[in-house]
Amino acid sequence: MASPLESKELNELLGSLAQPGALTELAVLAGCLALAWAIVRLIRGPTVPEASIIFGRRIFDGVLFPVLALGLAFAAKLALAGTVPAAVFKLAVPILLSLVVIRLSVRVLGVTFPGLRWVRVVERSISWLAWIAVVLWVTGLLPLLLDAMDEVKWKIGTANISLRNVVEGTLTAGLVMVLALWLSAAIEKKLLHGAGSTLSIRKMAANIVRALLLFVGLLLALSAVGIDLTALSVLGGAIGVGLGFGLQKIAANYISGFVILAERSLRIGDMVRVDGFEGRISDIRTRYTVIRALNGRESIVPNEILITQRVENSSLADPKVSLSTNVQVAYGTDVRSLAHKLEAAVAQVPRVLADPAPNCQLAEFAADGINLNIGFWVGDLENGQGNVRSDVNFAVLDLLNAEGVEIPFPQRVLHGRITVDPSIQSAAPTSP
Numbered sequence: 125m126a127s128p129l130e131s132k133e134l135n136e137l138l139g140s141l142a143q144p145g146a147l148t149e150l151a152v153l154a155g156c157l158a159l160a161w162a163i164v165r166l167i168r169g170p171t172v173p174e175a176s177i178i179f180g181r182r183i184f185d186g187v188l189f190p191v192l193a194l195g196l197a198f199a200a201k202l203a204l205a206g207t208v209p210a211a212v213f214k215l216a217v218p219i220l221l222s223l224v225v226i227r228l229s230v231r232v233l234g235v236t237f238p239g240l241r242w243v244r245v246v247e248r249s250i251s252w253l254a255w256i257a258v259v260l261w262v263t264g265l266l267p268l269l270l271d272a273m274d275e276v277k278w279k280i281g282t283a284n285i286s287l288r289n290v291v292e293g294t295l296t297a298g299l300v301m302v303l304a305l306w307l308s309a310a311i312e313k314k315l316l317h318g319a320g321s322t323l324s325i326r327k328m329a330a331n332i333v334r335a336l337l338l339f340v341g342l343l344l345a346l347s348a349v350g351i352d353l354t355a356l357s358v359l360g361g362a363i364g365v366g367l368g369f370g371l372q373k374i375a376a377n378y379i380s381g382f383v384i385l386a387e388r389s390l391r392i393g394d395m396v397r398v399d400g401f402e403g404r405i406s407d408i409r410t411r412y413t414v415i416r417a418l419n420g421r422e423s424i425v426p427n428e429i430l431i432t433q434r435v436e437n438s439s440l441a442d443p444k445v446s447l448s449t450n451v452q453v454a455y456g457t458d459v460r461s462l463a464h465k466l467e468a469a470v471a472q473v474p475r476v477l478a479d480p481a482p483n484c485q486l487a488e489f490a491a492d493g494i495n496l497n498i499g500f501w502v503g504d505l506e507n508g509q510g511n512v513r514s515d516v517n518f519a520v521l522d523l524l525n526a527e528g529v530e531i532p533f534p535q536r537v538l539h540g541r542i543t544v545d546p547s548i549q550s551a552a553p554t555s556p
Contacts, residue, residue: 149212152204156196164189187227194220218261222254229298232306297344304341308334331385331410373428374411380427381410390430390437395445395505397436398425418508438505444477445505449513451520452493454530459486459494462529469523470500475512477501493532 164186168179179186197220201213230247260266276287312330384390385408394405396415403417413430415423438445453462463484470482482500489495498520502512524531 146212149204152200153197153212153216156200157193160189160192160196163192187224187231190220190223190227194224215262218258222258225254225299226251228306229302232302232309300344301338301341304337308337311337331382335410373426376428377411377426380431381408381412384408384413384427384430390435395438397438398423398430399433401425443505444480444501444503446480446499446501447509447513447516448497448499449516449520450487450495450497451524452490452495452531453524454493454532457494457529459496462527463496465523465527466496466498466520469519470498470516473500473512473515473519475502475504475507476516477503492534 164179167188178188194217197213197216201217204213226247229250233243233246257266260269270288273288273291274286277284279285308330311333390396390405390408390413392405392408396403396405398415401415401417401423403415403421403423405413406416406422407414408427410427412424412426415425417423451466453459463486466484467482470476470484471478476482477500480501482498485497485499487495487497498516500516502509523529
């Protein structure tokens with residue numbers, strides 16, 4: 125059954141909505157929404173930023189639009205105070221405030237943790253809580269609910285904590301963490317934009333900034349909940365003991381990640397071989413490094429392995445890599461003249477570098493022919509080895525066919541002894 129206070133506020137709200145002044149409020153509110161849309165459209169420009177928290181993919185689903193609409197609606201409510209009874213704005217202000225909370229949390233979580241299922245669950249939970257709070261606010265039940273929650277108390281040590289403190293502290297902590305994630309994501313995007321050769325250093329700086337912001341946000345969140353921060357000294361000792369025993373591998377991986385990013389021995393985009401797995405480094409995280417092979421497979425390598433084991437880096441000092449292929453020609457071929465022609469033909473392959481130039485060498489005198497070794501250089505090993513070696517082999521084959529040079533088949537010389545049966549030999553007629 126509804127309380128008298130609830131019934132009174134609902135009746136007053138419904139009565140105010142039936143007044144002619146509500147139409148004026150509705151027109152002013154529509155103007156506020158249109159003005160907010162125009163301002164956001166003017167600030168954003170014609171292009172749509174990708175995964176933008178502020179603007180969103182459309183103007184309405186960003187954070188800036190409900191914030192501006194809320195500010196304009198609140199200003200209009202104050203301007204119309206005493207002129208018309210507040211009815212529409214009494215509904216619009218809490219709705220827009222709830223929309224700000226939903227848009228902020230959903231956008232930040234979606235950008236920070238893309239593609240995770242639990243993010244969708246959290247987004248729905250935040251939306252339901254926000255709209256329930258709006259209903260309680262409009263109907264006048266929110267003050268009664270807060271008073272009832274304030275009466276539920278318990279004692280932890282020397283502190284008295286009520287259910288209202290816990291709920292308000294949890295909501296404040298969630299808001300602080302969302303803002304910390306938003307700020308860290310914005311700083312990381314700025315640091316990584318146009319990084320170029322300094323991508324590893326900027327990645328390390330972004331990771332440090334995110335860790336510091338999340339740590340500060342966690343401290344503020346714990347303080348908002350009502351937890352005494354001096355108790356964290358005991359927790360810090362426990363964490364230290366845990367790192368010394370069970371978490372030492374994890375700690376080693378995190379420290380190794382910062383060492384790799386700091387000394388730039390491995391960089392994003394380098395072609396490396398680790399423990400028999402070869403590929404290009406696609407990302408360096410604080411705990412692990414992602415290596416993507418040319419066939420699409422990805423290997424997650426703990427950073428400690430990259431520090432303690434041998435790593436072959438084909439791109440550390442110079443991205444140029446030497447490759448080679450072999451061909452055999454028949455004896456009697458003018459090898460000196462053919463070598464220059466092979467070098468010129470290989471130099472015409474698109475991915476083969478002109479400097480250093482291709483080089484043809486006489487490798488050995490084999491049983492069936494003369495073996496030639498053709499060496500060449502490429503500067504984009506991340507695009508594959510087999511395809512460029514195949515192009516070189518096709519160029520060599522076309523040249524040999526055009527010059528009429530024979531690629532010899534295996535040749536074998538058989539030696540045999542013929543024996544004659546003596547009986548047959550004695551029976552043979554003698555010549556006169």
